[in-house]
Amino acid sequence: MKKLYLLLTSSIITLIIFMLYLNGSEKNEIDFNTQIKPILNKNCISCHGGVKKNGGFSLLFEYEALDTTKSGKYAIIPGKAHESEMIKRIAHQDPKERMPPESEPLDKEEIKLLTEWINQGAKWGTHWAYEPPKLISPANSASTNSASLGFIDSDDWSANQLDQYIKVRLDGEGLKPAKPAEKAVLIRRLYIGLTGLPPTMEEIDLFLKDDSENAYENLVDRVLGNPHFGEKWATVWLDLARYADTKGYRPDTYRSVWMFRDWVIRAFNEDKPFDEFTIEQLGGDLLPDPDQEQLIASAYHRNTMTNDEGGSDDEEFRVAAVIDRVSNTWEVWQGTTMACVQCHSHPYDPFKHEDFYKSYAIFNNTEDMDRGDDRPYLSYYAKSDMEKLDEITSWIQTFPKAPTFEKEATVKKKIKQSIFPYLRAGLANEVRGGNVEPNNEFVNIRNKGFLRFDNIDLSTVNSIEIGYTSEVGGIIELRKDKRDGELLGKVILEPTGDLDRNWQHARLVPQKQIETESLYFVFRKTGDRNYRLLNVKDILFNGKQGEKKQWQKDKSWERKSDILAGINIARIPVMKELPKEKQRPSYLFTRGNWLNPGDSMIAGIPGSMKEFNDMKPSNRLELAEWLVSPENPLTSRVMVNRVWEQLFGKGLVETSEDFGTQGNTPSHPELLDYLALKYMNDFNWSTKNLIKEIVMSSTFRQSSVATSEKINKDPYNYLISRGPRFRLSAEEIRDQALFVGGLINDEIYGPSVMPAQPDHFWKVPLRPHIKWRESTNREKFRRGLYTYWRRSTPYPSMTIFDSPSRQVCTTRRIRTNIPTQALVTLNDTVYVEAAQGFANRIKKEGGKEIDAQIQFALKVALSRQPRKNEIPELLGLYEDALKHYQEQDLEVWENVVGNFAAPNAENAARVMLASAILNLDEIIMLN
Numbered sequence: 001m002k003k004l005y006l007l008l009t010s011s012i013i014t015l016i017i018f019m020l021y022l023n024g025s026e027k028n029e030i031d032f033n034t035q036i037k038p039i040l041n042k043n044c045i046s047c048h049g050g051v052k053k054n055g056g057f058s059l060l061f062e063y064e065a066l067d068t069t070k071s072g073k074y075a076i077i078p079g080k081a082h083e084s085e086m087i088k089r090i091a092h093q094d095p096k097e098r099m100p101p102e103s104e105p106l107d108k109e110e111i112k113l114l115t116e117w118i119n120q121g122a123k124w125g126t127h128w129a130y131e132p133p134k135l136i137s138p139a140n141s142a143s144t145n146s147a148s149l150g151f152i153d154s155d156d157w158s159a160n161q162l163d164q165y166i167k168v169r170l171d172g173e174g175l176k177p178a179k180p181a182e183k184a185v186l187i188r189r190l191y192i193g194l195t196g197l198p199p200t201m202e203e204i205d206l207f208l209k210d211d212s213e214n215a216y217e218n219l220v221d222r223v224l225g226n227p228h229f230g231e232k233w234a235t236v237w238l239d240l241a242r243y244a245d246t247k248g249y250r251p252d253t254y255r256s257v258w259m260f261r262d263w264v265i266r267a268f269n270e271d272k273p274f275d276e277f278t279i280e281q282l283g284g285d286l287l288p289d290p291d292q293e294q295l296i297a298s299a300y301h302r303n304t305m306t307n308d309e310g311g312s313d314d315e316e317f318r319v320a321a322v323i324d325r326v327s328n329t330w331e332v333w334q335g336t337t338m339a340c341v342q343c344h345s346h347p348y349d350p351f352k353h354e355d356f357y358k359s360y361a362i363f364n365n366t367e368d369m370d371r372g373d374d375r376p377y378l379s380y381y382a383k384s385d386m387e388k389l390d391e392i393t394s395w396i397q398t399f400p401k402a403p404t405f406e407k408e409a410t411v412k413k414k415i416k417q418s419i420f421p422y423l424r425a426g427l428a429n430e431v432r433g434g435n436v437e438p439n440n441e442f443v444n445i446r447n448k449g450f451l452r453f454d455n456i457d458l459s460t461v462n463s464i465e466i467g468y469t470s471e472v473g474g475i476i477e478l479r480k481d482k483r484d485g486e487l488l489g490k491v492i493l494e495p496t497g498d499l500d501r502n503w504q505h506a507r508l509v510p511q512k513q514i515e516t517e518s519l520y521f522v523f524r525k526t527g528d529r530n531y532r533l534l535n536v537k538d539i540l541f542n543g544k545q546g547e548k549k550q551w552q553k554d555k556s557w558e559r560k561s562d563i564l565a566g567i568n569i570a571r572i573p574v575m576k577e578l579p580k581e582k583q584r585p586s587y588l589f590t591r592g593n594w595l596n597p598g599d600s601m602i603a604g605i606p607g608s609m610k611e612f613n614d615m616k617p618s619n620r621l622e623l624a625e626w627l628v629s630p631e632n633p634l635t636s637r638v639m640v641n642r643v644w645e646q647l648f649g650k651g652l653v654e655t656s657e658d659f660g661t662q663g664n665t666p667s668h669p670e671l672l673d674y675l676a677l678k679y680m681n682d683f684n685w686s687t688k689n690l691i692k693e694i695v696m697s698s699t700f701r702q703s704s705v706a707t708s709e710k711i712n713k714d715p716y717n718y719l720i721s722r723g724p725r726f727r728l729s730a731e732e733i734r735d736q737a738l739f740v741g742g743l744i745n746d747e748i749y750g751p752s753v754m755p756a757q758p759d760h761f762w763k764v765p766l767r768p769h770i771k772w773r774e775s776t777n778r779e780k781f782r783r784g785l786y787t788y789w790r791r792s793t794p795y796p797s798m799t800i801f802d803s804p805s806r807q808v809c810t811t812r813r814i815r816t817n818i819p820t821q822a823l824v825t826l827n828d829t830v831y832v833e834a835a836q837g838f839a840n841r842i843k844k845e846g847g848k849e850i851d852a853q854i855q856f857a858l859k860v861a862l863s864r865q866p867r868k869n870e871i872p873e874l875l876g877l878y879e880d881a882l883k884h885y886q887e888q889d890l891e892v893w894e895n896v897v898g899n900f901a902a903p904n905a906e907n908a909a910r911v912m913l914a915s916a917i918l919n920l921d922e923i924i925m926l927n
Helices: 002-028 032-043 085-090 108-119 161-172 183-195 201-209 215-224 229-240 258-269 274-286 292-302 314-334 353-363 383-396 409-419 557-565 607-612 620-627 635-648 669-682 687-695 708-713 730-740 777-781 819-827 829-845 850-862 870-885 890-897 905-918
Strands: 377-380 422-424 430-436 443-454 461-470 474-480 486-493 504-508 518-525 534-543 570-573 586-589 597-601
Touching: 032 108, 085 108, 161 669, 183 201, 183 215, 183 229, 183 687, 201 215, 201 850, 215 687, 229 258, 229 635, 258 292, 258 570, 274 292, 274 620, 292 314, 292 377, 292 570, 314 353, 314 620, 314 635, 353 586, 353 597, 353 620, 461 474, 461 486, 474 504, 486 504, 518 534, 635 669, 635 687, 669 687, 730 829, 819 829, 829 850, 829 905, 850 870, 850 905, 870 890, 870 905, 890 905
Parallel strands: none
Antiparallel strands: 377 570, 422 534, 430 443, 443 518, 443 534, 461 504, 461 534, 474 486, 474 518, 586 597
């Protein structure tokens, strides 16, 4: 028995030792992604990666790293670090032999890690972002130091499972969540976070008085249903889409694309599932029988820049646009920095040079060709105008011999031309040697420039009147079917002087009355100057008397023609695939140079991503479907992270533009995967449901007040130990000032507007005629996303707050904090007018006593009641200002008060009070 006992004891001890060994081995196993890859990226990859392969050695892919080098030796021999050339060279004592050359040597800990990694078998690893999302409970979260913690069923703090991922991490770091934010703080956080605007006084009172259990959820539902929700989230998406009202490059001329902006707003308001949102933008024109909305959505990739400058190579800039579309798609949907792969393999991530051109082949077969007229385009009618056209065309068809009209929007432009003989120059089918001014108001034309109109019937026209202005005069020639085609007539244009005011009409009489395929109005100068010689606004075709159509003789025609005159036609560039017989071959561009084509390329996706599923995208629609397939590990993560970034100030992955190995790792990887899977599966790509999940959490509802402990342990709030606090965006700061001032025009949708900006800001050499035409009345007080966006000279008071030029995609706006920002909010016209309007509102709505007015002002501006000492401090400011202005004269009062109130010392002092409140730190921050 004793022997048996000893044998059993010995066996148990042996088993324990073996188990401890296994646990220790598992615990000490080197992780490639977190421990090895950072060392390689920092010290080795610049010479041995995607750009360079010095010595025939590359660390970009596992098979390359384990292959022989130029010397015939193996740099890495799994299990044999002492025989691996890599270890020998990084540990070499001779600086001439040691790697990396002419750099600081690796430290002992780094060499030890690399040595152990190779001895353990040099196991490679897949970067976390390319692994499918996995649902891991908080109990097993790698983000916590306490593996014993699990789902906290009895946790009083967590409102949903999202909170448990946060709390487990906080517990592991020895921190507690912050207390809940005050209701007044929370309603402002929610409204600005979801709509970009503060809550109304009525909404504040309703929420503060509601003590029911569902008060907050009811508020969330109301805000999600607010029509301004779509405007806030469209602003984010328009940065990604590089939306602008101009074409870019030096000419930077007008492009009519605001209908795409409206589509994005509608999509967010209607909660269009993100998979459909993706498919319609990348391949809407390739869908079976696409409707007008899906075609407008395809304008996403028509936001690339176009060069209208004379002498530029159209093919060069067409290629540049296609290259941008490739880089943009990968960055926006995959968080992948693909732009560098245009010239060489990725230095850090698993993408080869040829992978870029597989994607290039997908985008290379659209009809757009860097043309000045932006073809192909869609003629766009507002829904109400479409209904009017349907009504009138149906009425015309009740007459004998009436034409049969197709119902498509692209044909309805011809309907209007055939029954109402008036054309706006800005809607010409083609403009060459000139530019279309904003909102198609008119066209400016240089020498030998022309307007082309298609399908014009001159058979019943006896004269054409052209509305114009011209600095030096000239001649307009009317030519048939081509620029130098048969001359049908001409007219001399007398100089008018001021190009912007002295509009005149010149009458041209056609020599033939015929039908034409195209009609060209060609301008030839008579003076010496050679820039914007002519503005053309409208063209009126006068018909022969007595040759009216039957419906034009009807007594109802005059009223219906007035309706037609009021219908606006806009054009938006859209995507259209070339027919198969005209599709272009695609090549790999050596070093990214389009003039140095290499191997022929077939459309496809990067080789490292083929394992996601069996799909083989060959066109834009198939690529879009691949991007939103459940197997794609990135799309859902990237969008979830983008939403989180907007609500918390930074994403779970802070580098939202780069999910690759050079980007930041997620602060809460299991939470990111949990939300990504929920977004795709439970929410069916509903962005509103995703947002509700986040804002209903206790995490979102924390106070943003930081304790000394949290400042010490979590200074940047990476652990989310408190609520969000960050500066508002450029648009939000401006919109909030107008909202608080009672000036904001909250109309949704429509063309861009031009609010006040400094005089001559647009003046550039050789183009002195370009002017900012300030919008009038309430139009100038529309929300910031409707501001006319000129790429070369963006709106300055928003640029100072880090809004981008949108020449290229902007995934993340980097916030700056500079003194000139305060100069803008104190002195820019928009903010001065907002302060004047706010002061007037304070006087009218705040009561008779100044104390009550200050209390009202703080509630309007900050959505809360005043705190201790705030009223005395602001009262002192008002009294100091009043004393100052009582010593001034009427002219000073008028300058300060503006047109909003009577010019006197009291109103001037109130404007200073309003301006001070609008410049509080709390108002330009989201707490």
